[in-house]
Amino acid sequence: MSSExxxxxxxxxxxxxxxxxxTQNQAFVPGKSKVHYAxxxxxxxxxxxxxxxxxxxxxxLGRRGNRFVSDFxxxxxxxxxxxxxxxxxxxxxxxxxxxxxxxxxPMVPGDEVITTALAFPTTLNPILQNGLVxxxxxxxxxxxxxxxxxxxxALSERTRAVMFAHTLGNPAQMxxxxxxxxxxxxxxxxxxxxxxxxFYKGKRCGTFGDLSTYSFYAAHHxxxxxxxxxxxxxxxxxxxxxxxxxxxxxxxxxxxxxNPNGACGHRFDxxxxxxxxxxxxxxxxxxxxxxxxxLDIQCAMGVEQLKKLPEFTKKRKxxxxxxxxxxRKHEAYFVLPRxxxxxxxxxxxxxxxxxDGGAFSRKDIxxxxxxxxxxxxxxFAGNVLRQPAYRHIRHRVSGGLVNTEKVFNGTFFxxxxxxxxxxxxxxxxxxxxxxxxxx
Ligand SMILES: Cc1ncc(COP(=O)(O)O)c(C=O)c1O
Numbered sequence: 001m002s003s004e005x006x007x008x009x010x011x012x013x014x015x016x017x018x019x020x021x022x023t024q025n026q027a028f029v030p031g032k033s034k035v036h037y038a039x040x041x042x043x044x045x046x047x048x049x050x051x052x053x054x055x056x057x058x059x060x061l062g063r064r065g066n067r068f069v070s071d072f073x074x075x076x077x078x079x080x081x082x083x084x085x086x087x088x089x090x091x092x093x094x095x096x097x098x099x100x101x102x103x104x105x106p107m108v109p110g111d112e113v114i115t116t117a118l119a120f121p122t123t124l125n126p127i128l129q130n131g132l133v134x135x136x137x138x139x140x141x142x143x144x145x146x147x148x149x150x151x152x153x154a155l156s157e158r159t160r161a162v163m164f165a166h167t168l169g170n171p172a173q174m175x176x177x178x179x180x181x182x183x184x185x186x187x188x189x190x191x192x193x194x195x196x197x198x199f200y201k202g203k204r205c206g207t208f209g210d211l212s213t214y215s216f217y218a219a220h221h222x223x224x225x226x227x228x229x230x231x232x233x234x235x236x237x238x239x240x241x242x243x244x245x246x247x248x249x250x251x252x253x254x255x256x257x258x259n260p261n262g263a264c265g266h267r268f269d270x271x272x273x274x275x276x277x278x279x280x281x282x283x284x285x286x287x288x289x290x291x292x293x294x295l296d297i298q299c300a301m302g303v304e305q306l307k308k309l310p311e312f313t314k315k316r317k318x319x320x321x322x323x324x325x326x327x328r329k330h331e332a333y334f335v336l337p338r339x340x341x342x343x344x345x346x347x348x349x350x351x352x353x354x355x356d357g358g359a360f361s362r363k364d365i366x367x368x369x370x371x372x373x374x375x376x377x378x379x380f381a382g383n384v385l386r387q388p389a390y391r392h393i394r395h396r397v398s399g400g401l402v403n404t405e406k407v408f409n410g411t412f413f414x415x416x417x418x419x420x421x422x423x424x425x426x427x428x429x430x431x432x433x434x435x436x437x438x439x
Pocket of ligand 1: 086122191214228
């Protein structure tokens with residue numbers, strides 16, 4: 001009779017063999033094989049870690065989730081973190097935590113949050129879902145980021161926060177944004193979902209503001225399949241974020257916590273106004289919350305992915321540089337992306353904007369590429385105010401959205417993710433050269 005240890009080892013060894021079998025003979029055939037814009041990059045380690053977690057059959061968040069959070073904190077140097085089931089959930093928890101009545105100066109409905117209309121929808125949605133009013137400022141046409149020079153003019157008596165994404169991994173102008181936020185005592189939420197491992201002036205994106213959020217969807221810098229995280233240095237914000245993620249409960253014990261009296265040591269000996277004496281702290285609700293937890297199985301994958309991040313980042317940078325060098329000769333046709341001085345982007349992808357009034361449209365080039373197996377994407381919602389769901393939202397626009405409109409009409413992006421090969425990148429450049437030669 002085998003021991004559990006032996007059986008597990010056998011299973012994991014077979015998983016590795018299955019992975020090796022699947023990855024045999026994956027030759028790239030130009031024009032036939034897809035050149036994806038993004039994708040998960042993994043090996044047997046992720047598969048083994050997930051299978052091992054399934055064999056534990058713990059299911060809900062547990063030791064692998066804790067391990068992921070502690071590794072993530074160690075890497076970023078942040079003090080508090082929690083995992084959630086998506087980047088969208090991370091944004092929802094972040095904004096909701098700043099609206100919690102349990103922090104000293106919560107945001108309240110009608111307060112304004114400065115942001116951009118060039119957005120992934122779920123950077124904006126939590127602002128609306130919490131009854132706050134987005135104030136849209138324009139982006140820069142070549143960094144695709146919030147134009148920090150437009151912040152002052154967007155300010156009003158009701159401004160409480162600035163929330164934006166480091167677009168496609170390109171760091172926003174954090175020194176100016178933080179100075180503005182300090183001057184007017186505003187919260188800063190950095191949506192770092194597309195910018196894991198990007199730096200601005202030597203400091204990691206996601207470590208400047210009050211809160212930062214991350215997505216581990218399969219297209220992102222590292223993946224858990226679906227998943228996300230939120231980081232902060234504030235113990236108060238962390239406690240409320242945790243509560244909002246976990247049904248709104250006041251208690252911060254781990255699921256299945258061994259200590260019968262909970263992490264706080266006071267599960268049954270507290271008194272809460274209006275509740276029976278000694279009411280179980282696990283069932284005391286201090287926020288109107290959600291349940292946005294991921295599974296431990298997802299975190300098992302995340303732990304392995306995080307170890308690969310330095311190599312992933314290196315490849316993303318190399319791939320971006322390769323495409324940039326190959327495409328700069330077409331600058332008359334495309335606006336090429338720009339990083340600010342001092343920015344070290346770990347690019348999510350390579351954005352290109354077809355110049356106004358040129359010989360071809362975005363639709364022409366995108367169709368050419370897609371027909372030849374090269375995946376493209378639009379820059380998310382483009383100008384979100386034009387999207388059907390957002391036409392009637394309460395909002396303010398400050399100073400016009402000229403560049404946002406340019407991006408909406410002319411920008412698309414192609415991949416730089418670590419799963420691409422030299423051969424694929426050469427094919428992408430050739431295919432664009434071919435297109436330009438024909439215009
Ligand atoms: C900037 C940004 N924020 C938030 C999200 C949402 O992340 P998720 O898909 O994990 O919900 C995305 C998704 O790609 C994103 O690009």
